[in-house]
Amino acid sequence: MIRVIDYGLGNVSAFLNMYKRLNIEAAVARDADELRQADKLILPGVGAFDHAMELLQASGMRGTLDELVTQHKIPVLGICVGMQILARGSDEGKSAGLGWIDGHVKGFKSLGLDLLLPHMGWNDVQPVGDARLFAGLEGDGRFYFLHSFYFQCERQQDVAAVSRYGIDFGCAVHADNIYGVQFHPEKSHHFGAQLLKNFAEL
Numbered sequence: 001m002i003r004v005i006d007y008g009l010g011n012v013s014a015f016l017n018m019y020k021r022l023n024i025e026a027a028v029a030r031d032a033d034e035l036r037q038a039d040k041l042i043l044p045g046v047g048a049f050d051h052a053m054e055l056l057q058a059s060g061m062r063g064t065l066d067e068l069v070t071q072h073k074i075p076v077l078g079i080c081v082g083m084q085i086l087a088r089g090s091d092e093g094k095s096a097g098l099g100w101i102d103g104h105v106k107g108f109k110s111l112g113l114d115l116l117l118p119h120m121g122w123n124d125v126q127p128v129g130d131a132r133l134f135a136g137l138e139g140d141g142r143f144y145f146l147h148s149f150y151f152q153c154e155r156q157q158d159v160a161a162v163s164r165y166g167i168d169f170g171c172a173v174h175a176d177n178i179y180g181v182q183f184h185p186e187k188s189h190h191f192g193a194q195l196l197k198n199f200a201e202l
Helices: 012-021 051-056 064-071 190-202
Strands: 002-005 024-028 040-045 078-080 103-107 121-123 140-145 149-155 159-165 167-175 178-181
Touching: 002 012, 012 190, 040 064, 051 064, 064 078, 078 103, 103 140, 121 159, 140 159, 140 190, 149 167
Parallel strands: 002 024, 002 040, 040 078, 078 178
Antiparallel strands: 103 149, 121 140, 159 167, 167 178
């Protein structure tokens, strides 16, 4: 079963509704026992990096989540800030991230380009390499974004897809059983439904 982690951030019901339409079993996880019932996990998030880490820590699920992902290799999909906290840290705050993927979250503002922030709306997404998360979306995937920070991977092979906003930036990451997307699949119509279906079928 897919468990959507409810630690106080992200539209959990949107993911449950989309999986219901896809006829794929999914439920919420609000504690460690519910986490352990999962064979896949979705880690949503909106807002600020430090706030996300504080809420996750306060939820009582952080230790079990680390164990399931890093030791038992349960597949996890981080979304928006849920992707950003996969990194070691962020320019947005001072808290350490989960550190599951080598990288750091950078602000578009630091690029010194004349960009409207946040980056908001639909944008093309180009998969990189063997990106199973994007099966059926090669060449025409468009997703909904809302962010001012982006994940800069230390290892190029961890970049699963790129998009362009002033620069080409990694909008999806993948290392072993760990996946992340900066955009919102739950707001991206049939493109998002296909991606969430792909995750369920990994």
